[in-house]
Amino acid sequence: MVAGCAAAAFVAGTSGVAAAVDNLPPKQPLVGDLKTDTKACGAGDEKAYVGGSPVLSAVLYDPVEDDRPAEGNFVAAEFEAWWTGPDGVEQRRTYTTLRTTSGTTQWWRMPTGIPANTVVSWHVRAFDGTAYSPWSSEGDGTVCEFVYDDEFPQKATIQSPEYPQETSWVDGVGVYGHFTLDSPSDDVVAYEYNFIGGVYRTARPDRPGGSVTVSFLPERAGVYVLSVHAVDRAGHRSARSDYTFRVSEGRAPVAHWTLADQAGSTSAGAETGTAARAGSGVTFGAQAPQGTALASTARLDGSSHGYLTPDAPAVADPRRTFAVGAWVRPAQTDRNMTVASQDAGESASFALGLRTRDGVPTWSFTVGGAQLTGGAPETGEWAHLLGVYDAETGRARLYVNGHQTGTEAQAEPAAAAGAFQLGRVRGGQGYHDRWHGELGDVRVHDRVVVPAEATELSARKPRLLGHWSLETAVDGTSPELSGGTPLRLGPGARIHRGPDGSCIPDIDPDCPPIPYALVGDGHLTLDGESAYAATDGPVVDTSDSFTLGVVVRLADAEPAHPMTVLSQAGEHTDAFKVRYEPSAHAWQLVMPQRDEQGAPESVVAQVAMADGGEGQGHRIAVVYDDATDKITLYLEGQATIGSTADLPDGWRSSGPLQVGRAHAGVGWGEYLRGDVDELHAFSGVLAEHDISQLGWGTEPCLCW
Known part of the structure; x- marks a missing residue:
């Protein structure tokens, strides 16, 4: 057995010697593995141009059939370059690298002195110490060429x-x-x-x-x-x-109808363009969206008579860039309805409106065979729609309440330009998908309406509903500063007045020490047992956008139970409440799922507190944006992670605004023990820079 093993070893060794004797030459370099600087090998019209003496490179391979594995084979590169000098004499340069592992890149940094604006040719071959490969230019290969350019281009x-x-x-x-x-x-x-x-x-x-x-x-x-x-x-x-x-600023619309005409009008006057003839199903003098410059709108009844048209195009050529937008409030969302369109023969070149799919409504912009959808229309809720077709890119976009929604789509609008329509769209021999609800401020542009303008067109300026500084009380009520609804103080609630400056305790030992007010000269103090303050009726419409701000300070670092600073009631429960939850050491925004006795509550937003709510007090704000269906709890003017939640179906509360208590089962509870100051209420959404101004004793600028 031992002899057999020795014999096998001898044969293997002999075989290795034979393989070394039969060494195979390296492979011919491939043109695709050659570069002049970073440029591929090329010749003629495809030759490379370089700005100095280039680095020539090649990847070289030795066959794996040699006596060693491929990674053990070593090859050198022999580069050769040549050109014809100004005297007509051919010049040649060669360079051989050290041998390196097969499959690696080899380089030659050419020497200086290469003539400018002269075609230089080069090729390369591999050498494994015993044999050479063919030149890269042989057979199916080609010579690489480059030109050294020493001149800079002139300015553009x-x-x-x-x-x-x-x-x-x-x-x-x-x-x-x-x-x-x-x-x-x-x-x-x-x-x-x-x-x-x-x-x-x-x-x-x-x-x-x-x-x-x-x-x-x-x-x-x-x-x-x-x-x-x-x-x-x-x-x-x-x-x-x-x-x-x-x-300059963007061009004005080419057509503009506010639809704020007098009740009884039979046509809509045009701010720009041609007056629009109104069908008998159109009623002027309808409600306008709050916070806009509109005084009124037009209501369309959804019948065949509910339309407006100037009997002429508003978009001169739908193949060119245009934008169309309007304020809309649908009276129903269970069928397709059109806000604006333009005839194109027996069809429409574009249509902006509402579409339903599988019973789910969505906003829609259809142009040139493309349909963009997005957003969630709600019956009786205002929205601003804007459709934009950009002929430069060939793409269409849809904005809902100033936010781009859906995905941009490629579109090819029809060339025909028929009459512009409000409240209906043409299809076949007639019109259909008629609008039922309000329309206002219809604008048509012959340019792109950029995102900042879309935001501006959809903006609704917040309106101050009430500001209670809580510095005085007369006959048990603390006034609203503009003469609006006062806050009525319940049992145990009182207004604390800070020092009036008549004496200084540090100087006069007979001067009683009086704590300063939270903000200004006074604040509301609540005893945590039965004290509260409330208005006579609802202050904010909780089904629409609103903002509330308040300053609050707790009397105890570790309260024994949750304590509510603000709430507004429905018939059976609170539409919302802002409370301090001691177990979480956090302020919470709590909302029930529906206005029913015992309805489950959800903590929709929460902001942790490091000091338990004591100290100098904290500025808290609640902002509901009906356009985006988001509600946010702000602390010290800032929103944090976990302070914003989705609220798609806000319901309208009917009860008063409460300060210091909330519904608790069949009665009131969660009474606040502490101080409250600077209560603000707005319809609409305050910008973040305005929210940061709340609670300092001054009015926010409400920049517009």
């Missing part, structure tokens, strides 16, 4: 028909500018550019030395600067060219 020139350089303010927001970039140099292959210091982008002409046109959509008025570098085939960048232009 810039022109724009929409935005001429250094002129007065022109065109405006939402109108594309087209900028043609060119250079006197005939070897420019790219233009690197940016607008107002943004990220550089690259545009490439169809041929070297050609021009290229780039587009830009201004989204704000102001002075813009376009900066451009021309880049040649060798990668040289020219000096920078700057082009300054001035963009």
Whole structure:
């Protein structure tokens, strides 16, 4: 057995010797594995242009059939380059690398002195110490070529028909500018550019030395600067060219109907464009969305007579950029309804409105075969809709209450431009999908309405409903500063007045120490047993957007039970309550699922407190945005993780606003022991910078 093993070893060793003798030459380098700097091997019109002496590289392989594994084989690269000098004499240079592992990249950094603007050819072969591979140019291979370019391109020139350089303010927001970039140099292959210091982008002409046109959509008025570098085939960048232009505010609508006409009118006057004829199913003088500039709107009854039309196009050419928007309030959401459309023969070129799918309503913008949907229409609830078709990109967008919804879609609008319609859409031989509800402030633009403008069009200015400074009380009531509904103080509630400055305890030993008020000269103090304050009726409409702000300080670091600072009741329970929960050491926003006795409650938002709510007091705000179906609990003017929740179906409460107590089963409970000050109530959503101003004794600016 031992002899057999020895014999096997001898044969194996002999076989290894034979393999070494029969060494195979390295493989021919592949043209695809060759580079001049970072550029692929090419010749003729495909040759590389470089800005200096380049690095030539190749990946070389030795066959795996050799006596060693592939990773154990070593090869060297022999590079050869040649060119014809100015005197007509051919010059050649060679370079051989050290041997490295098969499959790795080999380099040759060429020496300086390569003549400019001269075609240099090169190839490479592999050497394993015994045999050479064929040159990379042999057989199906090819010679690689490059040219060293030592000249920089001239500066780019810039022109724009929409935005001429250094002129007065022109065109405006939402109108594309087209900028043609060119250079006197005939070897420019790219233009690197940016607008107002943004990220550089690259545009490439169809041929070297050609021009290229780039587009830009201004989204704000102001002075813009376009900066451009021309880049040649060798990668040289020219000096920078700057082009300054001035963009004005966005153009006014090409058609605009407020629909705030006098009751009994038979047509809608146009702020811009042509008056719209009204069918007999249209009633003017309907309610307008609060917080807007509209005084009234038009109500359409959903019948065949409920429509308005100027009997002419509002969009001159639907294939060009346009936008259409309106304030809408549907009286029903269980069927398809159209806000605005424009005829295109026996169909419509576009339609904005409400669609139902499997019984679920959604807002919709249909244009050129594309339908965008999003948002959740609610019966009797105002929304602002805006559809935008951008001919520059060929895409359509839908905005609901200032927020883009759904996904942009590619669209190809029809060329026909028929009459503009409000409240109906054409299909076949007649109209259908008639609107039932209110419409107002219909606008049609011949440009892109940019996102900031969409937000502005849908904005609803908050309105102050009440401000109770809680500094005085007369006959058991603390006044609202504008003469509105006062707060009536229940048993055990009192107004604490801070020191009046008549004496100073630190100087006068007979001066009684009096604690300062939370804010201003006084605050409301509650005993935690039966004390509260309340209005005579509801203050905020909890089914619509609202904002409440208050300053509160607890009397105890570890209260024995939850304590409510604000609530507003429905018939059987609270629509909401803001309370301190000692077990969680947090302020909570608590809401029931429905207005029923014993309805389950949910903590929809919570903000933890480090000091148990004592100290100098804390500024708390509750903001419900009906447009986004979000409700947020703010602390010290800030929203944090866990302080915002979805609230898709806010219901209207009918009871008074309560300070210091909440419903608890069949009676009242969760009485607050502590101090309350600076109570504010608004209809609408305060901006965050306004929320941060609440509780300081001054009115927020309500910037608009």
